[in-house]
Amino acid sequence: MNEDAEFVVENVKEHHRWFQSCLPMIASENLISPLAREMLITDFCDRYAEGHPGKRYYQGCIYVDRVELKCIELAKKLFRCSYADVRATSGTVANIGVFKALAKPGDRITALNTAEGAHISHAKFGGAGVRGLEVVNYPFDSKNMNIDVDETVKLINEIKPRIALFGQSVYLFPTPLKEIADAAHDAGSWVVYDGAHVLGLIAGGKFQDPLREGADVVTGSTHKTLPGPQGGIVLSDHKGETEEDKKFLKRLDSGIFPGVVSNHHLHHMAAKAVAFAEHIEYGKKYSEQIIRNAKALGQAMHELGFDVFCEHLGFTESHQIVVGVGEGKGRESAESLEKANIIVNMNMIPGDIKPMNPSGLRIGVQELTRIGMKEKEMKDVAGLFKNVLIDKAEPENVKKRVAELRRNFNNIHYCFKEGEAHKYYKIA
Numbered sequence: 001m002n003e004d005a006e007f008v009v010e011n012v013k014e015h016h017r018w019f020q021s022c023l024p025m026i027a028s029e030n031l032i033s034p035l036a037r038e039m040l041i042t043d044f045c046d047r048y049a050e051g052h053p054g055k056r057y058y059q060g061c062i063y064v065d066r067v068e069l070k071c072i073e074l075a076k077k078l079f080r081c082s083y084a085d086v087r088a089t090s091g092t093v094a095n096i097g098v099f100k101a102l103a104k105p106g107d108r109i110t111a112l113n114t115a116e117g118a119h120i121s122h123a124k125f126g127g128a129g130v131r132g133l134e135v136v137n138y139p140f141d142s143k144n145m146n147i148d149v150d151e152t153v154k155l156i157n158e159i160k161p162r163i164a165l166f167g168q169s170v171y172l173f174p175t176p177l178k179e180i181a182d183a184a185h186d187a188g189s190w191v192v193y194d195g196a197h198v199l200g201l202i203a204g205g206k207f208q209d210p211l212r213e214g215a216d217v218v219t220g221s222t223h224k225t226l227p228g229p230q231g232g233i234v235l236s237d238h239k240g241e242t243e244e245d246k247k248f249l250k251r252l253d254s255g256i257f258p259g260v261v262s263n264h265h266l267h268h269m270a271a272k273a274v275a276f277a278e279h280i281e282y283g284k285k286y287s288e289q290i291i292r293n294a295k296a297l298g299q300a301m302h303e304l305g306f307d308v309f310c311e312h313l314g315f316t317e318s319h320q321i322v323v324g325v326g327e328g329k330g331r332e333s334a335e336s337l338e339k340a341n342i343i344v345n346m347n348m349i350p351g352d353i354k355p356m357n358p359s360g361l362r363i364g365v366q367e368l369t370r371i372g373m374k375e376k377e378m379k380d381v382a383g384l385f386k387n388v389l390i391d392k393a394e395p396e397n398v399k400k401r402v403a404e405l406r407r408n409f410n411n412i413h414y415c416f417k418e419g420e421a422h423k424y425y426k427i428a
C-alpha cells in the first residue's frame with residue numbers, strides 16, 4: 001500500500017469509528033443489512049451486463065441473469081405491480097430516465113418547488129432541466145405542508161403538463177394523489193410519483209399506495225426508508241394490454257437503458273434483491289416503528305420548546321419531522337449538532353430562498369429505528385437536541401451522552417443475519 005491508498009483506508013476507518021458513536025439522522029440515508037452488504041463485495045461488482053436477462057450485449061451473465069430476474073420478481077411482489085426496472089443507479093437517474101421516456105425537450109411538467117419539499121431532480125436546475133423540461137410549480141399549503149388540491153387541479157387543467165410529477169424530499173404527509181390523478185389524466189398528463197423517501201413505507205403498507213391512487217409510474221431510490229443499497233427503481237402497474245400501453249412500457253424501458261444507464265451496477269442489483277426479500281418479511285413492522293418513532297420525536301421536541309412543524313396533524317406520517325430553527329439559522333444549527341455527533345441536514349422550508357442558508361432542519365428516524373431505537377429513545381434524542389440547540393451545552397459533553405445512548409444500539413434489525421452487523425462496522 002502506498003501513502004495515498006493508506007490515506008484513503010485510514011479515513012474510511014475513521015469514518016466508521018465516528019459513525020459508530022453518532023446519531024445518524026439524515027432522512028435520505030439508511031444502513032443496509034449484513035447480507036445485502038455482502039453482495040456489494042462480490043464479483044458482480046466487476047462485471048458488465050447491458051440490456052435484459054437473456055438478451056445481453058455481453059457474455060458471462062448466466063448467474064447475473066438469474067439474480068436480476070429474481071430481483072425484478074421480488075420488486076413486483078413488494079410493490080404489487082406488473083412492471084419493475086431495477087437498473088437505475090439512483091433515484092435521480094430513475095427520474096431522468098422517466099422524463100426521457102415520457103416527455104420531450106421543451107415540454108412542460110408540473111412539480112413542487114424545492115423550498116416546499118421537491119427533490120432537486122424535479123427542478124429546471126436539476127434533472128428536469130437535463131431533459132430540457134419547463135417546470136411549473138404547484139401551489140403549496142405550508143400550514144399543512146402539502147399540495148393545495150383545488151389550486152393544483154386548476155393549474156393542471158390550465159397547463160396540461162406532459163408529466164404531473166409528485167413526491168417530495170421533505171415529505172411529512174401523503175400526497176393527495178387520488179384527488180388529483182383523474183384531473184391530470186383528463187388533461188392528458190402522465191402521473192409520475194417520486195417515492196424515493198417513502199418507498200419502504202409504501203412497501204410496508206404504511207404511507208400511501210401511489211400505484212393504486214392513479215400514478216402511472218413510481219420512481220424511487222432503494223436506500224432510504226427502503227434500506228437497500230444506493231440505487232434507483234422504476235415501477236408501474238400498466239400491463240401492456242393494448243398496443244399503446246405496450247409502447248408506453250417500451251418507452252419506460254428504453255428511458256433507462258440506453259437512456260441513462262449503460263451497465264447497471266450488478267452488485268447493487270444483487271443487494272437490492274436481498275433488500276427486497278428482507279423488506280417482504282420485515283417491511284411492515286419496520287415501517288410501523290419508523291412512523292411511531294417520528295411522531296414520538298416530534299412530540300418530545302415540541303414539548304421541549306422546538307418549532308416542530310404540523311403539530312395540528314400529529315407532526316408527521318412519515319420517517320421525517322421538520323423543525324424551524326429561525327431565519328437563516330439552519331446551517332449553524334446543523335453544524336452545532338454535528339459537533340455533538342448528531343448528524344442532520346439543514347433544509348429549506350416554505351418561504352426560504354437561500355439553499356445554503358435555510359431556516360429549517362429535516363430530521364429522519366429511519367436509521368435509528370433500524371438499529372433498534374424505539375419511542376423511549378426518541379425522548380432521549382429530543383433531550384440531546386435541546387442540550388445543543390436550546391441549552392447551548394458544550395458539544396464535547398453532549399457527545400459523551402450521545403455515545404452512551406448509542407452504545408446499546410449497534411446492531412441492524414428488520415433483516416436476515418441480524419446479529420452480524422458488527423462485522424461490517426470494522427475494517428481489518
Ligand code: DSN
Pocket residue numbers: 027028091119169170
Ligand atoms: N437529496 C437527497 C435528500 O433528500 O436528502 C435525496 O437525493
